[in-house]
Amino acid sequence: MHTTSSEIFLRFQDQGLISSHNGASTLITGIAPVEDCGRSDLVFIDHPKYLSLIPQNQPAAVVTTEEIANGIKPGATAILISPNVRLATALIKQAYVDRDFHHTEWPQIHPSAVVHSSVNIPEDAVIGPGVVVGANVVLGNRVALMANAVIESGAVIGDDTMLHPGCVVSHGCEIGAQVMLKAGCVIGSEGFGFAQDAQRRNYRIPHTGKVIIEDRVVIGANTTIDRGTYGATIIRSGVIIDALCHIGHNVEIGEDCIICAHTGISGSSRFGKRVIATGQTGVLDHVTVANDCVLLHRAGINNSIKEPGQYAGGPAQPLKQYLKNMAAMTRLSEMWSRLKQLEKKVAALNSGEG
Structure with a gap:
């Protein structure tokens, strides 16, 4: 500088x-x-x-x-x-002072990279050691694919998008422009879908959908996003997802949401715009969270939240109510002792009346 x-x-x-x-x-x-x-x-x-x-x-x-x-x-x-x-x-x-992902110690296209002959490599792309790019992949201008990234057949990678080492973008998935996938991300793995027979043996249900990640999204290291069962799992523009999160099949995350570490969102759930889910938030399947909600203190979302606001705890409740309940929790032992004393007094009074 x-x-x-x-x-x-x-x-x-x-x-x-x-x-x-x-x-x-x-x-x-x-x-x-x-x-x-x-x-x-x-x-x-x-x-x-x-x-x-x-x-x-x-x-x-x-x-x-x-x-x-x-x-x-x-x-x-x-x-x-x-x-x-x-x-x-x-x-x-x-x-x-940001890192320049196009200035590396390697050749622009490393000789160990394996790129299918059907792929057009932009002149300003960087493809690192051990990268694998499958058939009919579309690479945007100025993409940077770092060591051992894998892009399977038919995937689309937008302009100025960066894949850190060890990322996987599965077949048919679409990644927008100016997206950053940090090390170890897996985008488009098959979702968790199984059927059972009468003996409770499990049979996987093939997931024939995809993942769509819009522009300006950042996804943290070792986060996984499952492909849709039929349609698409969608991460809208401007979303920030921390490390070690899991997004299930057919989920939709609205624009400019923030998802903090260790959060898990089950299949077919919907987040509105600008939702903030703090660390270790858990979301059950098929629920909806309204725009501008903040989910706090390991929030457990088992029902839809229809109004903006702050919600905490599990099951999630409005923050003011949660804080009152938490304050009462510290006095449970005292309240229990007082209740037992009252029960004894009532029993004595009833006995005297008899």
């Missing part, structure tokens, strides 16, 4: 990400946390508690809110004002 604070301001001013630049333009050679920065680093501050570290460490520039900036004394540090410091962190780091 080698830029200046004024260059960052000019680059992001039109997007509304940086609204003003205060102080002289400074040279920036890196991005660091304010607690451990050098004098040529850019830092981000979204809380006043870090203000004392600015004169102490003297970074080259700080991105912060206008309110916090009022507490910074003028000095050698340039001040970039942003209405959304966290968003500024994301976009500035992407622009200047």
